[in-house]
Amino acid sequence: MILAQQDCGCQTVVEGASILNSTACSGTYLFMVLLQGYLWGRCEIATPCKRIESIDETESEYDFIVVGAGSSGSIVAGRLSENTTYKVLLLEAGGPEPLGARVPSFYKTFWGHDEVDWQGRAVPDPNFCRDQGELGCQWPLGKSLGGSSLLNGMMYHKGHAADYETWVEEGAEGWSWDEVKPFMDLAEGNRQVGSLVEGKYHSETGRMPIQTFNYQPPQLRDLIEAINQTGLPIITDMNNPNTPDGFVVAQTFNDNGQRYTTARAYLAPKSERPNLSVKLYAHVTKVLFDGKKAVGVEYVDKNGNTKTVKTTKEVIVSAGPLTSPKILMHSGVGPKEVLEPLGIPVVADVPVGKRLRNHCGATLNFLLKKSNNTQSLDWSALTDYLLELDGPMSSTGLTQLTGLLYSSYADKSRKQPDLQFFFNGLYADCSKTGVIGEPAEDCSDGYKISANAVALLPRSVGHVTINSTDPFKSALFYPNFFSHPDDMNIVMEGVDYLRKIFESQVLQEKYKVELDPEYTQECDDYKAWSRDWKECMIRLHTDPQNHQLATNAIGKVVDPQLRVYDVKNLRVCDAGSMPSPPTGNPQGAIMVVAERCAHFIKQTWQ
Ligand SMILES: Cc1cc2nc3c(=O)[nH]c(=O)nc-3n(C[C@H](O)[C@H](O)[C@H](O)COP(=O)(O)OP(=O)(O)OC[C@H]3O[C@@H](n4cnc5c(N)ncnc54)[C@H](O)[C@@H]3O)c2cc1C
Numbered sequence: 239m240i241l242a243q244q245d246c247g248c249q250t251v252v253e254g255a256s257i258l259n260s261t262a263c264s265g266t267y268l269f270m271v272l273l274q275g276y277l278w279g280r281c282e283i284a285t286p287c288k289r290i291e292s293i294d295e296t297e298s299e300y301d302f303i304v305v306g307a308g309s310s311g312s313i314v315a316g317r318l319s320e321n322t323t324y325k326v327l328l329l330e331a332g333g334p335e336p337l338g339a340r341v342p343s344f345y346k347t348f349w350g351h352d353e354v355d356w357q358g359r360a361v362p363d364p365n366f367c368r369d370q371g372e373l374g375c376q377w378p379l380g381k382s383l384g385g386s387s388l389l390n391g392m393m394y395h396k397g398h399a400a401d402y403e404t405w406v407e408e409g410a411e412g413w414s415w416d417e418v419k420p421f422m423d424l425a426e427g428n429r430q431v432g433s434l435v436e437g438k439y440h441s442e443t444g445r446m447p448i449q450t451f452n453y454q455p456p457q458l459r460d461l462i463e464a465i466n467q468t469g470l471p472i473i474t475d476m477n478n479p480n481t482p483d484g485f486v487v488a489q490t491f492n493d494n495g496q497r498y499t500t501a502r503a504y505l506a507p508k509s510e511r512p513n514l515s516v517k518l519y520a521h522v523t524k525v526l527f528d529g530k531k532a533v534g535v536e537y538v539d540k541n542g543n544t545k546t547v548k549t550t551k552e553v554i555v556s557a558g559p560l561t562s563p564k565i566l567m568h569s570g571v572g573p574k575e576v577l578e579p580l581g582i583p584v585v586a587d588v589p590v591g592k593r594l595r596n597h598c599g600a601t602l603n604f605l606l607k608k609s610n611n612t613q614s615l616d617w618s619a620l621t622d623y624l625l626e627l628d629g630p631m632s633s634t635g636l637t638q639l640t641g642l643l644y645s646s647y648a649d650k651s652r653k654q655p656d657l658q659f660f661f662n663g664l665y666a667d668c669s670k671t672g673v674i675g676e677p678a679e680d681c682s683d684g685y686k687i688s689a690n691a692v693a694l695l696p697r698s699v700g701h702v703t704i705n706s707t708d709p710f711k712s713a714l715f716y717p718n719f720f721s722h723p724d725d726m727n728i729v730m731e732g733v734d735y736l737r738k739i740f741e742s743q744v745l746q747e748k749y750k751v752e753l754d755p756e757y758t759q760e761c762d763d764y765k766a767w768s769r770d771w772k773e774c775m776i777r778l779h780t781d782p783q784n785h786q787l788a789t790n791a792i793g794k795v796v797d798p799q800l801r802v803y804d805v806k807n808l809r810v811c812d813a814g815s816m817p818s819p820p821t822g823n824p825q826g827a828i829m830v831v832a833e834r835c836a837h838f839i840k841q842t843w844q
Pocket residue numbers: 305306307308309310311329330331332377378379380381382383384385386387389390391392393394395520521522523556557558559561565784785786812813814823824825826828
């Protein structure tokens with residue numbers, strides 16, 4: 239049964255990128271059109287009364303200007319505007335949050351979508367991402383309200399205690415686990431305390447809803463059985479310090495079957511928060527200075543008009559680890575050897591962009607030769623979602639499973655696993671007809687799934703720089719993956735674990751799992767699973783995670799209160815502020831950075 243459109247008390251505005259012209263499901267198929275219509279008819283999904291509307295014009299002056307409404311900027315602006323005496327402006331280059339992104343199974347639908355993804359590319363390098371040729375590694379980067387929290391896989395990990403101890407060693411004084419814990423609690427709104435996770439390690443009262451997805455496909459249970467059969471640990475909570483390693487159905491940024499971006503969790507519409515102004519399609523080009531003091535920003539609006547807006551207190555740059563460096567450098571804050579040749583007057587000579595760290599690994603594709611080759615998105619899945627927020631649309635399929643293990647390079651006493659595993663496939667994201675049992679036409683060789691092994695404490699360090707003063711031109715990203723040999727060895731150990739899992743009896747008997755021959759053919763000169771074969775596969779099918787960080791690191795570019803060195807009234811608060819990688823999915827730690835950033839600002843101006 240499909241319900242009629244509900245009366246939500248406010249009119250639903252269908253805006254932002256559509257699921258219909260996504261890369262995952264190209265073409266306007268009748269079923270997808272109907273599906274989109276039905277979704278927007280449900281008040282709890284569309285939440286039209288909570289819609290964040292863009293202001294038409296900015297005023298001349300605000301107390302605080304936040305640049306970028308992504309994972310961190312939305313938190314900073316949301317928290318600052320809780321003080322109703324502050325006038326806060328949040329500038330975002332992208333548009334509104336597309337409602338389709340709220341459906342977990344559409345989590346990949348918006349990758350590569352012009353309206354919501356900057357579609358970053360690293361500078362091509364023959365040592366990695368060879369399957370991308372001259373294009374270089376592909377890095378999806380969110381461009382809308384919510385930023386990359388709109389595109390991400392939603393997995394919640396807050397880092398291990400040793401990660402924060404490393405930050406302190408690297409100059410982030412005051413950022414030890416015990417010191418950041420209260421800010422984790424402000425962010426975490428765990429819905430499963432008592433039923434799945436222990437209260438002493440989790441908070442129920444934070445802003446961001448967190449829980450496991452309601453639905454797991456049957457193949458996921460078989461995969462878990464296979465992992466168990468392999469002798470690897472299965473755990474229930476990867477954020478419990480007593481179980482740092484093991485495979486787990488992850489808790490995610492989701493509330494009962496719906497994605498939560500930080501924008502959705504922290505921002506409020508103007509009717510509820512009149513002192514918060516959000517301006518969408520506002521591309522910030524630079525921070526303006528009076529001497530060494532930040533006094534405002536310049537931005538270009540949707541119509542191409544250049545505008546300036548002043549601050550009476552501070553500018554906070556939260557444009558993400560790959561873009562904040564560009565904005566700073568265009569403003570004269572950066573290494574003088576980069577700025578001077580471009581004719582940019584140097585305001586402060588600080589090492590912006592000099593360190594770029596990222597989790598990195600490799601992807602293997604497998605075929606399930608014995609599997610049912612049908613679409614998992616159909617009328618039944620849609621009905622389950624509309625009526626119960628359950629079923630295949632309410633989860634990310636195999637992607638909700640992850641694993642953390644120690645490689646032989648890890649120091650186990652630090653309880654800081656250095657390998658992570660991801661799985662991919664069997665999510666309901668596209669169908670032409672919605673008919674139950676519709677064949678999955680593009681998988682004629684058997685059902686395809688993939689798995690990734692990723693190094694979490696990479697020794698390789700890259701950098702971000704600019705070679706142009708054009709603010710619309712992307713910065714240059716040099717990730718330098720595998721420049722340190724340990725990283726290759728660690729990923730190889732991860733690949734060995736994947737082999738064990740996929741060769742396990744349960745997966746062979748039930749699904750007859752095989753490496754996808756199309757995917758391995760460029761490495762077929764080497765014996766499968768030999769060291770040379772693994773190296774060939776890792777350099778060919780490199781899996782750079784979208785966990786870039788440390789480009790504006792605490793202790794290097796910003797002080798422990800996230801203030802940019804050698805200038806006044808300017809902070810950088812985003813993934814780039816983290817000095818070194820958390821050993822897990824980073825958004826949990828990024829939320830801590832943003833919560834703390836807002837706290838420091840409030841303390842400064844109280
Ligand atoms: C595909 C993908 C999957 C991921 N999966 C996970 C996961 O499962 N779990 C996890 O913890 N992490 C995951 N991550 C990582 C995590 O989402 C990011 O690390 C995090 O969102 C980065 O937050 P940020 O605030 O630094 O940047 P962003 O969230 O990227 O925000 C930057 C914002 O600034 C805006 N902006 C940029 N330039 C300008 C400008 N000039 N003017 C105005 N605005 C501008 C952008 O449009 C964007 O909205 C994933 C990331 C991606 C992309």
